[in-house]
Amino acid sequence: xxxxxxxxxxxxxxxxxxxxxxxxxxxxxxxxxxxxxxxxxxxxxxxxxxxxxxxxxxxxxxxxxxxxxxxxxxxxxxxxxxxxxxxxxxxxxxxxxxxxxxxxxxxxxxxxxxxxxxxxxxxxxxxxxxxxxxxxxxxxxxxxxxxxxxxxxxxxxxxxxxxxxxxxxxxxxxxxxxxxxxxxxxxxxxxxxxxxxxxxxxxxxxxxxxxxxxxxxxxxxxxxxxxxxxxxxxxxxxxxxxxxxxxxxxxxxxxxxxxxxxxxxxxxxxxxxxxxxxxxxxxxxxxxxxxxxxxxxxxxxxxxxxxxxxxxxxxxxxxxxxxxxxxxxxxxxxxxxxxxxxxxxxxxxxxxxxxxxxxxxxxxxxxxxxxxxxxxxxxxxxxxxxxxxxxxxxxxxxxxxxxxxxxxx
Numbered sequence: 001x002x003x004x005x006x007x008x009x010x011x012x013x014x015x016x017x018x019x020x021x022x023x024x025x026x027x028x029x030x031x032x033x034x035x036x037x038x039x040x041x042x043x044x045x046x047x048x049x050x051x052x053x054x055x056x057x058x059x060x061x062x063x064x065x066x067x068x069x070x071x072x073x074x075x076x077x078x079x080x081x082x083x084x085x086x087x088x089x090x091x092x093x094x095x096x097x098x099x100x101x102x103x104x105x106x107x108x109x110x111x112x113x114x115x116x117x118x119x120x121x122x123x124x125x126x127x128x129x130x131x132x133x134x135x136x137x138x139x140x141x142x143x144x145x146x147x148x149x150x151x152x153x154x155x156x157x158x159x160x161x162x163x164x165x166x167x168x169x170x171x172x173x174x175x176x177x178x179x180x181x182x183x184x185x186x187x188x189x190x191x192x193x194x195x196x197x198x199x200x201x202x203x204x205x206x207x208x209x210x211x212x213x214x215x216x217x218x219x220x221x222x223x224x225x226x227x228x229x230x231x232x233x234x235x236x237x238x239x240x241x242x243x244x245x246x247x248x249x250x251x252x253x254x255x256x257x258x259x260x261x262x263x264x265x266x267x268x269x270x271x272x273x274x275x276x277x278x279x280x281x282x283x284x285x286x287x288x289x290x291x292x293x294x295x296x297x298x299x300x301x302x303x304x305x306x307x308x309x310x311x312x313x314x315x316x317x318x319x320x321x322x323x324x325x326x327x328x329x330x331x332x333x334x335x336x337x338x339x340x341x342x343x344x345x346x347x348x349x350x351x352x353x354x355x356x357x358x359x360x361x362x363x364x365x366x367x368x369x370x371x372x373x374x375x376x377x378x379x380x381x382x383x384x385x386x387x388x389x390x391x392x393x394x395x396x397x398x399x400x401x402x403x404x405x406x407x408x409x
Contacts, residue, residue, distance in 0.1 A: 009109040012036035017120030039101035042184025072244040081232040084315035093186025099323040102134030116143035130321030137324035186281040211280040212256025215353030222351035232339030255282025259353040290346040297365040
């Protein structure tokens with residue numbers, strides 16, 4: 001016999017989905033108590049007025065968990081150190097925000113003695129997997145309610161109708177109803193005209209971009225900055241130290257006003273379909289490029305190349321919601337080891353959507369001008385040694401060619 005659902009903890013954003021879920025839960029689960037939980041991962045003003053709204057729509061209370069520091073230090077930075085990108089362009093902004101939020105929600109659910117955890121993710125998306133795998137990692141016996149998989153509502157238009165019928169105030173309307181997800185790292189846009197990949201994103205439309213401007217509207221003069229890293233972790237901009245959260249906020253400002261970090265992607269969702277999204281990640285794009293540049297002089301060839309393979313797998317695991325798994329932890333241990341000497345300064349030129357390398361230095365640099373120089377000064381490298389190397393390296397090619405020639409004769 002299933003345990004009755006008397007108290008539900010809801011992952012609450014105050015957006016369209018979760019706004020209508022509170023009254024829906026009470027209607028369908030015998031007027032159960034609904035406790036709303038919002039994870040603050042940098043949504044900013046989106047959190048304003050949430051308590052009043054949650055209670056007005058039927059929640060008994062609202063928790064707002066400040067997760068920004070944990071989000072950056074324990075999720076963003078390890079992923080950036082790995083160089084993990086999904087399908088070459090997506091910097092995983094929504095993907096690694098879900099595990100930290102879910103972990104916080106489980107803590108509240110246990111504290112409140114909840115019978116179930118509810119989320120507003122659709123049955124077509126990736127987030128349902130990310131949330132639920134994370135919940136299973138910390139509360140394997142917890143009942144999970146996913147309304148989108150069981151209710152009769154079939155579209156965002158029907159959600160709006162439900163909200164209007166229940167007098168739930170919304171910040172959107174049918175004309176501006178992009179599906180958006182915002183946090184400290186990024187902002188995503190999906191839906192409406194973006195559902196057709198043939199349509200160019202309306203970058204210059206008022207209110208579309210929120211973290212920055214179109215490259216076409218960026219300043220005509222380049223902006224320079226220098227990022228300092230310690231063991232792969234960014235710690236300073238132009239000589240000024242920042243904590244983890246403030247550093248990303250500062251890079252968002254710089255990148256945003258210069259039109260960098262825009263990505264228009266048709267991606268392969270975990271559930272099997274392709275979807276189109278436009279992402280704003282101004283500070284993240286700067287950070288990833290600076291870190292990549294620094295690694296080019298700090299990592300040996302074998303480590304650098306193998307790490308690129310790890311990055312692909314790491315990115316897939318983050319995208320697929322597999323943060324709390326032994327393999328992800330093992331990959332992170334490998335990445336941490338590779339970062340021991342990734343310390344130094346990277347100077348960048350930011351200009352109209354471009355991030356340009358303007359110089360890199362490190363006390364652990366493996367680059368030797370004496371060896372790399374075109375001048376033959378009798379240093380550590382002897383050009384005469386190349387002949388023997390090429391003969392051995394090319395021996396399989398030579399042997400095959402000789403045998404092929406012999407067979408033809």
